[in-house]
Amino acid sequence: MNYKFWTVCMVQDGDSVLLLNRQHDNFKGYIPPGGKVKFPESFTEAAIREVKEETGLEVSNLIYKGLYEYVNPEKNDRYMIFNYITNCFTGTLLEDAPEGKPVWVQLKEVPNLPMQTSIRRRFPLFFEEGTFEIQVEWNNEKNQEGKVTIRKT
Structure with a gap:
């Protein structure tokens, strides 16, 4: 089994959120900040760092807020994305950000x-009660998403 861990952190300021206007590689579009978890850091530490x-x-x-995962039974892969939200932040936005x-x-x-699609699917769930x-x-x-299961608690 191959596991890969990622984080996403939605930063909220009133009725606005901080998104990255990503225009490179195959993942173009607006996304919240996030990325790979480096061993041995915790998922929360990774989200803060990213x-x-x-x-x-x-x-x-x-x-x-919740878990978003891709599983590929044929390749025995599992990609797990741990999702967070916060309205507590300090600092100044980067002018020339890497992502x-x-x-x-x-x-x-x-x-x-x-x-x-993966961001759009979970976006409203950040602002609902529960996980x-x-x-x-x-x-x-087909080299595309198959079955999608959504659970809310």
Whole structure:
């Protein structure tokens, strides 16, 4: 079994959220800050580090919102993305960020933005009570998402 761990941290300021306008590789569109978890750091530590690296902001008081995972039974792979939200931050946004320009976006404008399916699917769940678990089974034959299971608690 091959496991890979990632984090995402939604940073909220009133009715706005901080997103990265990512325009490189196959993952173009607006995304929240996040990235790979480096061993032996915790998932929360990874989320805090990634926000700092990608936006320049120091975040604290992260609230765990849920798990988003891709499973590929044929390749025996599992990609797990731990999702957080916070409204506690300090610092100044980076002008030239490595993963895309950080921008504050009004929540009501988010549906109009280009966004990856995986981000769009879980975006509203960050702002609901409770936590979520989304599992996506990858279809190797079609090279696309297969069965999607969403659970809310």
